[in-house]
Amino acid sequence: MPYNVDVCEVLSLADAGDSPVLPFDLRGSMDEICNFAVELAEPQTRLLALGGDHSVAYANIRATHARLCAQGMEPAGGLAVIHFDSHLDTVDTVWGEKWSHASPFRRGIEEGLIDPRTMLSIGIKGPLNTRDDLAYATQQGMTVVTREMLSGPSSAGGVAISGFVRALGTRSVYMTFDVDVVDPAFAPGTGTPSIGGLSSTEALALLRLCRGVNIVGGDVVEVLPDRDVSQITALLAGHIGFEMLALAADYKQAH
Numbered sequence: 001m002p003y004n005v006d007v008c009e010v011l012s013l014a015d016a017g018d019s020p021v022l023p024f025d026l027r028g029s030m031d032e033i034c035n036f037a038v039e040l041a042e043p044q045t046r047l048l049a050l051g052g053d054h055s056v057a058y059a060n061i062r063a064t065h066a067r068l069c070a071q072g073m074e075p076a077g078g079l080a081v082i083h084f085d086s087h088l089d090t091v092d093t094v095w096g097e098k099w100s101h102a103s104p105f106r107r108g109i110e111e112g113l114i115d116p117r118t119m120l121s122i123g124i125k126g127p128l129n130t131r132d133d134l135a136y137a138t139q140q141g142m143t144v145v146t147r148e149m150l151s152g153p154s155s156a157g158g159v160a161i162s163g164f165v166r167a168l169g170t171r172s173v174y175m176t177f178d179v180d181v182v183d184p185a186f187a188p189g190t191g192t193p194s195i196g197g198l199s200s201t202e203a204l205a206l207l208r209l210c211r212g213v214n215i216v217g218g219d220v221v222e223v224l225p226d227r228d229v230s231q232i233t234a235l236l237a238g239h240i241g242f243e244m245l246a247l248a249a250d251y252k253q254a255h
């Protein structure tokens with residue numbers, strides 16, 4: 001409604017089914033998911049991935065980057081990323097594992113898939129996984145809008161998001177939404193619930209501040225059905241996905 005757009009009229013949508021994974025091989029799963037996503041339809045088709053934990057964002061970012069390259073549109077310096085999360089997910093390793101849900105953006109930056117100077121992380125709050133993940137994000141030039149900076153769209157954080165979005169112009173943006181950025185009162189069905197998060201209403205308002213970005217790929221992740229209550233987390237995540245489609249439809253309608 002805020003964009004005055006009919007999503008299904010502007011976009012042609014199809015459910016591509018479930019990606020294969022290798023439950024005992026995280027690195028191998030990244031290749032499986034990426035290959036599955038790359039081979040779907042024509043390269044200019046845009047991917048919205050639903051489900052999985054945040055590790056799959058790395059695979060989908062790699063696939064989105066490969067799709068752009070296949071069209072001769074390789075993003076200079078890497079993709080811009082708008083990232084909603086309680087956590088930075090820039091940890092180097094967890095118990096020796098480099099490919100868990102704590103590390104997707106570290107790997108993406110290392111491989112040049114993401115340009116950290118055009119990466120915005122929204123809703124971040126403590127406790128941090130390690131001191132190093134924030135130090136790494138800061139050193140790489142990521143923009144971090146903490147939970148404390150966000151108390152409505154006119155807050156310091158809201159102003160920072162609007163400025164970041166304007167500066168992106170028509171750059172190719174990957175949008176990734178970890179449902180744990182929303183408070184467990186609204187989204188209990190997740191693997192790393194984090195107290196003091198956004199309300200559903202605040203999350204929608206912040207997404208709508210991203211109006212005008214050129215979303216070329218995205219995901220909604222970290223829904224854990226076994227911990228959900230009355231499917232309220234699934235309902236929220238489904239709606240967040242719809243909001244991303246509405247942003248994409250609005251952009252297409254305007255260009």
Ligand SMILES: [Mn+2]
Pocket residue numbers: 054085086087089101178222
């Ligand atoms: Mn995450």
